[in-house]
Amino acid sequence: MFGLPFRTDVAILYAELVEPGVMEIGLECGEDPVSSVDESERQVIIDVRMKVRRGDCGTAVMVELDDPLGDRTVIDSYDGAVVDVARG
Numbered sequence: 001m002f003g004l005p006f007r008t009d010v011a012i013l014y015a016e017l018v019e020p021g022v023m024e025i026g027l028e029c030g031e032d033p034v035s036s037v038d039e040s041e042r043q044v045i046i047d048v049r050m051k052v053r054r055g056d057c058g059t060a061v062m063v064e065l066d067d068p069l070g071d072r073t074v075i076d077s078y079d080g081a082v083v084d085v086a087r088g
Contacts, residue, residue, distance in 0.1 A: 007034060007049040011078040013058070015046075016086040020068035023085065029057040038077075039066055047077035 010033075014026035025048060027033060033050035046063060074083040 009078050012076040015083045021065040023063045025061050027059045029053045029055045030059045033061040035061050035063050043073045045075045
């Protein structure tokens with residue numbers, strides 16, 4: 001169908017550790033976020049794609065890790081930036 005937005009890579013606006021292996025990832029305004037995670041011993045790379053919408057709103061997605069985050073670095077695959085993770 002024409003006119004429907006497609007999923008595109010988006011930047012992570014914030015990350016909060018809600019459980020040892022679960023993070024809430026904050027995103028810009030959009031819908032239908034899909035995330036993927038690449039975990040290693042030292043880092044966690046998070047990729048999020050979604051249908052971006054205009055407007056003053058936000059979207060969040062829960063990301064479940066295979067192992068607790070611990071002291072691993074979180075990387076945003078959008079731009080390769082290190083993500084500061086709030087530890088609630």
